[in-house]
Amino acid sequence: MKNNFVTTIEREQGGDEMARRKGLKRWDEITTEGWLSLMADKTVMSALMMQIFSRLYHSEDYMDNAKNIAKALHLEYRALNAGVGWAGNKIREMYESGSLLTYHASEKKDETPREEETGEFRLSETPASRVRRSPWEYVFDGSEDDNGTYFWVLKPEAVRAYREIMDADIWHLDDIRSLLESDETAYGCEGSLFSHSSSHTVDEIRKRFSKNADFKRKSMGAHPCCIVCGADRISLLHAVPYGTHGESQKGLMLCPTHAALFSAHLISFSDAGELLVSPRISERERMLYGLIAGEKAKAPFSRRRMLTHRKIFTEEGRKLK
Template identity: 25%
Template structure:
């Protein structure tokens, strides 16, 4: 499976209505560009992140391999390109809450490839249509989507479920792997589209929010103690680098408004006023139980909490 990002600012409405992507083969002087020719790389079930007006607004799934196709009639009125081109029919899965790239640009620039990447060093979208997305950056996008777009997450879980035996193998890797080859990495990444193996493994240990005890799995988030973008491959898969949290406590923990000391006692930022604490159900008497490995990861989070 490959991942891409498409900038559809000029043709979004037409392509969204027609449920396709299309790029010309050449311009009117006979020139072509990688951000057009890369359309030929798209295969059935590949994932394309859809950018419009500076935001990730949809996740597209290729319904078939890319094929040669004349410019669709829906694009004729734009009169922007030559007639011959490449077309991919796709399913558009719209996000409930579009993601603004600039809010995450520091991590995006670290995780994208150096060549044919969607964003330049200044954090602006590169001029062009289709760009390649690294597996690490795709994972990061899915991590954000998982936290903010529950309906889309459920849709992907249905459409992209993977065999139970693969999930079982992934769970074994989460507990015991020290190194991962490229095939294992790709399997892990694919699993994050729907079946969250990391969350599944955490649920095997404890089926409730670590802080407040909520047990409804629909509202439990698999939160990394040491963030995904700053972890090694092993740390990203280590079940000890995770806590199951409800949305309120995940938001506080993710943004370092709370952390936990060596005994598991909650640490709360002074900037949180009493009303916010009440509404988010957090108070200084709360305490969690951690094993030795979790305590090591929590030290990283605590240091960041104290220094931020």
């Protein structure tokens, strides 16, 4: 079970105002599956919130200052804070109502002995002693540097959830989005030393599409089909790399659903060619996606390269608490 790290509260004078809490702030009760459900809920995770998550995910150590994020997204700092505050309040409501997948059914409670009328001592919750969090703390962790600059940090389980979404992006939309964001015509990029000319951007996108097409042709065998379910309609098959070497080597052919699952390391194959299904996949999902653990692969594959994929698959499965 994951520890719930809570920093010391330093209360200021001033009655019921929110306490000043310095240093690292962590609250990691929501599971990976909980974050996946949140990212699918547009009433909580708006397009703006997903943009913020994308900026943090692609930042060093998954962290950045809010003002830097606002500048990168061409937003007013207050508008950014308002969006995060809204999401934080919604997450808190869902958490307290028990409608989120979490590691604890409720907040850890500070308990103090109370003498009942019977004279016995029992443990009872002291409401005033609960940790009072700002709305943003339900969305991000926080870190303060030596200069007092504060940083939002993606929570570990949120990173895993977002990585699963990125890994399952079999259409490479995030690659294209990154190229467009670096283009000189992107709003706010004029004059930037790091922006690229439009001709460079178009050339890179053209190379990306050409590379995808070449990789698919290279990955097709004599009788191409989905290695999991055997579907062989060419128009629906996707070529997926094993992982470490990207598209420089021959990949696997899979249908869209199983391609996304394989890319996200939710399924893999044993050295004997048997299907492995992550414990993160529920019984209901196994039925919906047609996953039968131990079923033989429908097409040949490289055992050496599958070993690398399987190692990541195993490591991700072990992270379950």
